[in-house]
Amino acid sequence: MKNYLVIGGSKGVGEQIVKELSEKGNFCHVISRSEPSYSFNGNWYELDALSGELPTIEFLDGLVYCLGSINLKPFNRLSLEDFNTDLNVNFFGALKVFQHYLPTLKKSEQASVVMFSTVAVQSGMPYHASIAAAKGAVEGLVKSLAAEFAPKIRVNAIAPSIIDTTLASGILRSDQIKENMIAKHPLKRILNPIDVSKTTCFLLSSDSNGITGQIIVQDNGLVSLSY
16 A cells, blocks of 8 residues: 545546545545545545645655646736736645655655646647746656656656546536537547546556656647647
């Protein structure tokens, strides 16, 4: 049994990650503002990870930072507050959590950390200036941390295209919009939380022992293929 911490594990991708890790016999610590509506093997801490005092956890083999935002606006409507908010949620929150639990992660024989980016960093997309800038900072952090803490701690990120979760409900707000979005992807589907949780659990496991400092693009071919 291994010990994992999932930040933002009460719903969406985080929920699926906790369920899969727990089903495999691992112990999960979940930090979120809302109580998980599902059962799992582990502890739940009611906390805003961005502003609250993070709890002490004695043993960790892996950390997943699932908090994120979707803030799509024309550049001339983006304020400095928008940029600050996206940076706080996506970058500074991840930085805070990693720094806090670094001593604990170092106790593991080999720990694994997974963060999240977006395909909009690697492929320019209109209306993504704020979120792409924040996630670009995450990608730079991932590569730097992977280099600094190898071979003890592996650090990777997943860069997905849109995932069918409540966070994306404002974009996927009708069946027609969802169908149009599906048509844009070469694999004629959009990601669901289980797709991404399986990739995350792979990166946490010993099956990915040779992978660190990578940004894993998971996009149903959206930006990876000329289509």
